[in-house]
Amino acid sequence: MANFTRRKFIQAAGSVAAVSTLGFPAIVGAASKKVVVVGGGVGGGTAAKYIRMADPSIEVTLIEPNKTYYTCFLSNEVLSGHRKIETIMVNYKGLEKHGVKVVHDTVVDIDAAGKMVKTHGGKTFAYDRCVVAPGISFKDNIEGYDAAAMKAMPHAWKAGDQTRILRQQLEDMADGGVVAIAAPPNPFRCPPGPYERATQIAMYLQKHKPSSKVLILDSKDKFSKFGLFQQAFKRHFPNHIEWVAAKDGGKVTRVDAKTNTMYVGDTAHKVAVANVIPAQQAGAIAIKAGLTDDKGWCPIDGRTFESTMHKGVHVIGDASVAKPLPKSGYAANSEGKTAAAAIVALLNGEQPGDPSLVNTCYSIVGPNDAISVAMVYDLKEGKLSKVKGSGGLTPKDSSPEMRAREVEYAYSWFENIKNDSWG
């Protein structure tokens, strides 16, 4: 639960409060319907924009620390050198054009009972409905992976500086070295991501450091699009990618950043570049606000994405428990729209309708070669469910032309999702 009370909040708000004609303290700028969105990633951006588009009488404030956001999607292409980091950068001007009030600050507390949000900068924001979309934070499942180790052995699982560090390390390494990826246990952000990353890095090594290879040390025995990835590894990188399942000694439990060594039990892997992706949980603010269950994720009502822990707070994106939807950008965008529609209905005294959600995840796994998984979801007996017969995987016997077309679809999807979420 939030550790500041409604009374304390009103005291704190005194500095920004005006006295109304009736003599009651009124929060400056009080409007009849207010939504505060915590986090300006793909989920938060989408929700903020779609609420404003559906009902411009609702005041929407989006709180996000960074002035620029780097998409994780296609960040693996930055690692391979196929794209510049500037191409995965978005800003908040598009949302402002929709009338979203963007505040660059960090939310440090959410008082669900008092319906208020407090920021690091000392501001407080009252809301009628709050959307929480803080993405992920990391668990301490790997001994020695502290703040210093994170710089030496970057996760690059939040795009931006971490992506830059990992790319630089790949450029700096000598030919003949091993690039090891420690893949996380389920559930985690972007289930196909570590394996697409392996193929992207292998493309770079094949061309620039041909005696080097990628070693995937996995905490799992299987992963998303398993058969399709195994095919792609063989098709393009028979000598450049090695995958080790957990049962065969893949589960990294400890690292030593000083010597760039990953340990699986007592077995040491001293490598040239170490990409360590720890186990994950909801973003720290969701945990602090008491929105998480014992596994560290936020349970929600699938119709509205309203938290089952705190009324009036909707959790979307990676932080939420939205199974069978994956923790993906496309799912976060779809959840943002679902929550937006529900919030607009609720604030106007109406019943939220039945949601329909969608996800497609493309993985670019070789030159002119991509694979995908797609699915539509709806609500059955109150639970988010896959719609039978919808979506599917790239067929295992797909032609090179078909897979080349999937690369074009991936790039087109990327432009569309950026525009839809922040444009």
Ligand SMILES: Cc1cc2nc3c(=O)[nH]c(=O)nc-3n(C[C@H](O)[C@H](O)[C@H](O)COP(=O)(O)OP(=O)(O)OC[C@H]3O[C@@H](n4cnc5c(N)ncnc54)[C@H](O)[C@@H]3O)c2cc1C
């Ligand atoms: C390598 C990689 C590749 C990927 N590829 C794809 C892909 O091809 N397709 C796809 O659909 N998905 C992909 N994803 C997954 C996708 O990036 C995530 O699922 C998506 O970003 C989740 O959106 P979100 O809004 O929940 O969180 P985020 O996008 O992480 O946004 C969270 C935001 O909240 C802000 N925040 C956090 N705490 C606070 C706070 N206390 N106060 C204010 N703001 C806060 C953060 O600064 C951040 O901007 C990929 C991920 C990775 C790592």
